[in-house]
Structure formats: structure tokens, C-alpha cells
Amino acid sequence: MEKKTRTIGILLLVLLALLITFFGLKKWNTSKSETEEKKKENAVVHIFETDSLESIEYKEASGEEMSFVKEDDTWEYAPDTTIALTESSMQNMEDAFSDIQAVKEIKNPDDLSDYGFDSPEYNLTLTGKDGEAHKFLIGNASGENYYFMEDGTEKVYTVSADLISEMVWQLADVAEKDSFVTVTSDNFVKETVTKPGDEVKTYEADNEDQEDTVTSIMTALSGFYFTDCADYHVTDATLGNYGLAEDQRTKVELTYKDTSDDDKEKTVTFYVGSKDDSATYYYVQMDGSQRVSRVLIDTVEKALGWKVDSSVE
DSSP: OHHHHHHHHHHHHHHHHHHHHHHHHHHHHHHHHHHHHHHHHHHOOEEEEOSOEEEEEEEETTSOEEEEEEETTEEEETTOTTSOBOHHHHHHHHHHHHEEEOSEEESSOOOGGGGTTTSOSEEEEEEETTOOEEEEEEEEEETTEEEEEETTOOOEEEEEHHHHHTOOOOGGGTBOOOOOOOOOTTTEEEEEEEETTTEEEEEETTOGGGHHHHHHHHHHHHTOOOOEEEESSOOTTTGGGGTOSTTTOEEEEEEEEEGGGTTEEEEEEEEEEEEOTTSSEEEEEETTOSOEEEEEHHHHHHHTTTTTOGGGO
């Protein structure tokens, strides 16, 4: 019995030793992994890093340029601060330029002209919350990356082409578009279309004689989308350029049930002007807006009943 007890004791000691060894190795592996991960993090070269950008400016070799400034935590288009910008688009741009990381540092760089810095593809100027402007030169492409350096320094890096893709050259890509109400078969009530010369046509959801036309109108209105903005600051003097002067335009009054407000009936008014030079879009203006937007011809004509109801042609 004593021998058996001693054997069990030895086995327990062996088991305890194995457990200690196991957990010791696990802890060592975890510590080693964390150390290696920390080394990797420390190896990342942050060419430029700031908690908050206050301005972003960039210029292409062709001379085209864009400039944005932040006022009260809101990004604005510097040449015209009255143009509202899409918050998500500007946030993506800010995130990209707030922390510029190198793909690789070029050790002992050759002549800077070899990287395209004598005539850079892009000039980028970033100003952080400290008010200091940092100017960067973006040179030739290097595979999927670009050569990159801060002006006035001698260090040369490559950065991902993703950084360059954050530069937008069309204001329409970051400017807010007018929004349109959501229209479905459940909330459409009626639409009144007044053409120049006071020719009026009304389409009503409960008018069985207009069922086909109303169905076509509701379908088109559900996909009514402003493709882009043709003019951000239209005036009474320039409305005629888009066929939107009062005696030229078609007035549309759309009545719908607002499902977010106890199905209260509301009316939105917009105006349809002439076709653009490409004959692809109509110029459209929401009532009270300074913007003139473009909407596909087919969408507009179906939304106004012109594609179905020949009596309004």
C-alpha cells in the first residue's frame, strides 16, 4: 500500500512539473509573439502623422489643384466655402492623409531627379492643428507605389498608390447632392405637373383610370437620382441657361405620405428645365435650392408621366 501511495505521489509530481512547463512555455510564446508584434509596429515609418488636419491642398503636374480647409470641425471647399461637402468622403480623405506611412525607405538615394522630384507628379501640402504646413513631393511611379518625400529633406520613400487615389479632382465627387424623397406604391398620393403655358396634369394614386401611368410614375420616382450638380449657385439671371426660368420650366408638385411622421401628407416641389448639351440629362432644381442638378432623361419623362400619357406631350 505504501509503495502504491509513493507511486501516485511521484506521478502527481511529474504531472505538476509538466503543467508548470506547459504554462511556462505558453507564457514565453505569448511574450515572444507580443515582442515580435511590437517590433513590427515599431518598424512602420510614419512619414507624416497628426491628430487633426486643418487643411489639405494638392496640385497635379498639369496645374489642376484642389484645396480644402476645416472650420469648426467641418471640411469646406476653400475656393467657395458655401458649397457643402459630403462628410464621409472628406473623412476618408482626412484619414488617409493624417497618417502617411512608408512602404519602403530608400537608403542612400540617388539624384532626386531619378525619382521624378525635379518635376513631381503631385505636390501635396498638409497643415495640422499646430498650424505648420508640410509640403510633400510625389514623384514617379514605382510598380504599384510612388516615390515620396517631404520638401526640404533628403529622405526618400515609396508610398502606396492608395494614397494618391484619395485625391479627387472633380468637385462633384465630394460635394453634397440634393436629396429626393423616397417614393413607393404605399406612400404616393398624387403628382401635379404644370408645363409652361399653365397646362396642368394631375395623377392620383386612387384614380383607377390612371393606373398604368401612375404605376410608371411611381417606379420612376422611386429611382429619381441626381447624377451630379451642373451649377452650385444658380441665380435668377442664370436660370434661363438651364431652361429653368419661370416661363420656361415645368413645375412638379409631388404629394406623399411621410411614414416617419404618422403618414402625414407632405408636398415637395421641383422644376424641370431643358436637356443638357449631351441630350442625356434634364436640368432639375428642387424648390428653394440654389443647385441645378442633372437627372437622366428617361427617368424624368417617366416620373412626369410623359412616357405613358400621350395627352401631355
